[in-house]
Amino acid sequence: MTARVGVVTFPGSLDDRDAVRAVRIAGAEPVPLWHADADLKGVDAVVLPGGFSYGDYLRCGAIARFAPVMGELVPAARSGALPVLGICNGFQVLCESHLLPGALTRNRSLHFINREQRLRVESAGTAWTGRYTAGEEITVVLKSGEGRYTADAATLDELERSGRVVVRYTGGAPNGSDRDIAGIANEHGNVVGLMPHPEHAVEALTGPSEDGLGFFTSVLAHLAGTVPAGADRSG
Template structure:
């Protein structure tokens, strides 16, 4: 299947995301922030980085990029959309996901391998995992603290929309150790850690992240 990977000014991990898509057996399609169509893709990834220099707030300017008009409309029609790190920030700024992402509670950038528990395997991005499977993927962020009001947190937990949760230590102060969430329909997922950096054993990070990209074929084939 064709999977679009969006590049904004300041995006860093678009090539990594494209490679992960390719390793998973799909066709990556490069999408530019100024594009006005999605070039016939069947899913979209918003990769990590510092879109528009993280000015105002992380993801706040990217929300208004022409391509995001198309991404929001496609997501509302049910297209699978994955936001990784900065992409997660763009998704919350675009109101495709609830809550917000603040500066890490310890006020420092963090970069390390992080253990996660996959708690929702019913999304197009996680179906290749077993329920409650633990994986290790790289984490690198300065504004990764997920926050939301009490009602939103209760709804996410009650509806099973916490996709991934930090285990063996909370790296950034995220409420309820939340590392990733899904929208009500389940097609839109935001994830702070970086599965695209863990798709090839040759890189030293293992292959635990590959399931996010292989899942697409299983759900949509």
């Protein structure tokens, strides 16, 4: 049976259509989800896309966190049952929801950064990265103004120790992120957030590479039971 992957649209979401497209190219059935519906429509996994939900008012992701659709999503994600990928604004929503530790703050340079970005996949042990190899380098798009990942030292040490740093910027984080962290996972490996945009790198015509497709094919493999999350977080 084809996996059904939901993509949430908040008011101000920007990359929901690209996320839907990436899900389709990966071979799954994309299911549009609406922020105001407290219903996940029985999907097998969810993508929280990039953009500027609720205009980024207050703080990025701070209001989206309380959207009706999050009511069902948060407990299912926290329990380890529901794979959730947060990209850019979606990562901010996951941190504001406390599904992931730390926070995303203003880029050190204060400039909005829009560039092709080289990343190193540090963990292939999550629901969203099982099709990669630890140490593999990929090129995807980074485009964000508040992408500087920060957390207290104890949290960063714990993320490193438990293999929950999922992707890291190579050549230094352009936004000043602590320890060059571009993406992290929760303790179950089912919830992953990252600042760069794998959904923009899924076909040669429009992306800098096809390197991002692996996030979407990985969750399909995970749902098919071939790559269990957390089975081997180190590699």
